[in-house]
């Protein structure tokens with residue numbers, strides 16, 4: 001049996017960044033994923049998995065500032081850009097490449113791996 005894997009990249013337009021108030025996050029359904037997207041006071045955008053690696057808190061409702069994301073359930077902190085935990089041992093958050101188009105739309109990139117088996 002032969003197994004082949006193929007990775008595809010998808011770019012999703014999540015609409016105008018102005019739909020996310022500055023300093024807040026919002027959850028978006030992207031394919032079969034839910035992703036939390038944040039709009040910083042500096043005008044940047046970041047994207048992480050939607051649930052906290054501690055006990056599943058809704059990260060889009062968290063606080064952001066100074067490059068950090070604070071989970072709304074137990075206030076654990078993560079680096080917004082990398083998802084790395086700060087001061088605790090929970091797993092890092094998955095992060096997604098995200099940028100703004102020339103017209104201010106949020107462009108989020110995901111990868112999907114398809115595994116095919118041939119016998």
Ligand code: FES
Nearest residue numbers: 052054055057071
């Ligand atoms: S669920 Fe996020 S800190 Fe506990």
